[in-house]
Amino acid sequence: MSNKRPDRTTMEGMIWNANHVLDKALDPKTPGIPRGMIKNCKGVILLSMAEAGFIFSGTVGSGVIIAHNEDNSWSPPSALSVGGIGWGLVAGKEVKDVIICVMERGNVDTLSAETQVKIGGQLSATLGPVGREAETSLNFNGTSEIRGTYAYTWSKGVFGGISMETAVLKVRPKENARFYGKESVSSKEILENTLAAPKDMGVEDLHYKLDLLSKGKALVLTPAQVERKSSMRNLADEAGVLAKSVQTDVMEVDADEEVA
Template sequence: MRTASNRFGFALLAMTLAACGTSLSARAADKADAESLVTKSRLTIEALARDAAFAPLKAALAQAKAVLIFPQILKAGFFLGGSGGSGVLMARDAATGQWAGPAFYTMGSASIGLQAGAASAEMVMVVHSQKALESLYANKLTLGSDATAALGSKGVEKSAGLDADFVVYAKVKGAFAGVSVDGSVLDVRQQLNAAYYGEAATPVDILVRHSVRNPDATRLQTTLTALSR
């Protein structure tokens, strides 16, 4: 009996250790994914800000409440039968001009309208309204019903863009292209937030309370501060 009991105990211990190892490995992979996403987001915002086709972007950032950066939005048929991708939300302090974050988000839809023949796009969504930002903090947000979005292009900030909750800038295969995001759902990636900061953290913890930090985000923060001056 004791031998059988010992064997059961050893087996249970081995299973527990294996589960712990798997959990730690998954958390390490999530952290690496999050860090890679932060780097790609910085490169995306730098590239779009340098592109003459997106000339209004820097001025929009200077007036922004926040910005969502999606380094890669994949077209329907490539992204699990739909369209979407992962990105970061950065919030701007209007008093200091400094940026906080990132908090991690997904955008998904069956109908994100990329330019015909394009498989993916880099996307920057400038948040202009406090209402939209608070909705992002609280729960899922559906563009077109919970918040309005306008396509960022020359002159849009003087017309529809000023009234929209979001102004969207999208680069498809190196050229400015129209994108329809109505029906797209923005949602928090809690798992990546926890992995990146080493503990559970909500968007409010990250972007409002500033109760968690990661030095890895410094380059993205300083890039946005420089671009929004």
């Protein structure tokens, strides 16, 4: 299967990339995320961030946030931007895939507000422990030991914890409205399960993989899953082309110029 990533300025592309991030976390060759971390979190943020070039340029990116409900189900995804988003010339620079486990519902509510939230300012995302059995060293009884936001990254073939101190996250209400087919929709509505996600857009795959993570499972993609991933990538690219004429929060940038 091609390693090419789709346009990630649309929800279709961001959902594809979120599934891609989870594939990395579920790979049996990686240490994985502690199952208790996913089981007890109140939300998960799945991002694609770049320091320069590739699809994005500068320290920018995009992604989704998904709330974890009391009944252990997952909400539909809400669109986020990191700093700002854009597409430009492919320069082959580093892309980081990031998973952030949000351990408090109040922080999920903060992240669903349509204002900028600074990681390291309003929120603190610290190094997350790795290893599917690592929860034995944590306290998941609501003590301050897990009262925070924990970040993991996949970069240059290495999966592990990172500390995020400068990222600025913001909800993308217009992209949410486009994807959910409504004139207006708030991130709060999405994360509180008041509307359903469009069918067969990869959201069901996200929920399935998050459930696997919460059980400490690993996943090796079957040929059918690989083919589906390829089809979803093509769908995301098509959505990106169609959305460019209506997107107002996306800027075109020259990656080489940004690097210089």
